[in-house]
Amino acid sequence: AQEVHKKMSLRASVTSALFLDNVRVPDANRLPGVKGLKGPLGCLTQARYGITWGPIGAAIACFSETTEYAKNRMLFQRPLAATQAVQLKLADMARRITLAQLLSLQLGRLKDAGTMQPTQVSLAKWNNCRMAIDIARECRDILGGAGITTEHSPIRHALNLESVITYEGTETVHQLVVGREITGINAF
Numbered sequence: 001a002q003e004v005h006k007k008m009s010l011r012a013s014v015t016s017a018l019f020l021d022n023v024r025v026p027d028a029n030r031l032p033g034v035k036g037l038k039g040p041l042g043c044l045t046q047a048r049y050g051i052t053w054g055p056i057g058a059a060i061a062c063f064s065e066t067t068e069y070a071k072n073r074m075l076f077q078r079p080l081a082a083t084q085a086v087q088l089k090l091a092d093m094a095r096r097i098t099l100a101q102l103l104s105l106q107l108g109r110l111k112d113a114g115t116m117q118p119t120q121v122s123l124a125k126w127n128n129c130r131m132a133i134d135i136a137r138e139c140r141d142i143l144g145g146a147g148i149t150t151e152h153s154p155i156r157h158a159l160n161l162e163s164v165i166t167y168e169g170t171e172t173v174h175q176l177v178v179g180r181e182i183t184g185i186n187a188f
């Protein structure tokens with residue numbers, strides 16, 4: 001394992017490049033009933049479903065903290081939350097968070113029914129990561145200068161979401177998966 005240093009994202013966990021050289025896997029440890037890469041890649045689809053929920057939590061944390069901040073931050077004798085611009089932003093965040101929740105909930109229902117398709121997971125992973133990273137950055141902005149410190153969570157969530165939008169398939173690759181489903185043409 002080669003540890004990756006100087007990370008600006010997911011700093012609380014160790015990230016490493018892993019090299020597997022001359023590894024022999026005992027027959028007993030083989031994935032049952034699987035040929036080729038399809039089996040391991042199928043596991044990733046299931047893991048990715050779980051990942052669709054994580055960004056929702058990050059977005060809610062940013063949204064809640066920023067709402068409280070805006071209600072308490074006084075600017076020119078009125079709370080920041082009393083401005084229409086901030087209320088429009090918060091309302092739009094609530095809309096996007098709710099849509100992401102419904103997307104993951106429906107995906108869970110399809111998973112329970114055994115009919116969840118990899119492309120549906122791609123769409124949800126792409127949507128929910130994009131939703132959360134956008135909201136984290138908008139929350140950071142509403143917090144003003146205070147938002148750049150570790151005293152508030154949005155900048156930490158935004159930086160961590162840079163990893164989440166990249167791992168388990170980058171946003172671009174998930175977009176291409178959806179594009180392939182729509183057109184029937186593999187563009188990557």
Ligand SMILES: Cc1cc2nc3c(=O)[nH]c(=O)nc-3n(C[C@H](O)[C@H](O)[C@H](O)COP(=O)(O)OP(=O)(O)OC[C@H]3O[C@@H](n4cnc5c(N)ncnc54)[C@H](O)[C@@H]3O)c2cc1C
Pocket residue numbers: 010015163166167168169170171172173187188
């Ligand atoms: C914190 C962290 C943890 C990780 N954990 C794991 C893990 O546990 N297991 C694991 O296997 N991997 C893990 N990864 C690796 C992660 O899955 C890869 O970083 C990711 O798949 C992108 O691959 P890459 O870094 O090689 O980028 P590249 O493949 O070099 O891609 C670079 C850019 O080019 C774009 N791109 C690539 N191909 C195309 C194309 N055909 N058309 C258009 N654009 C394209 C990508 O979207 C990206 O924006 C982790 C990464 C991070 C940052």
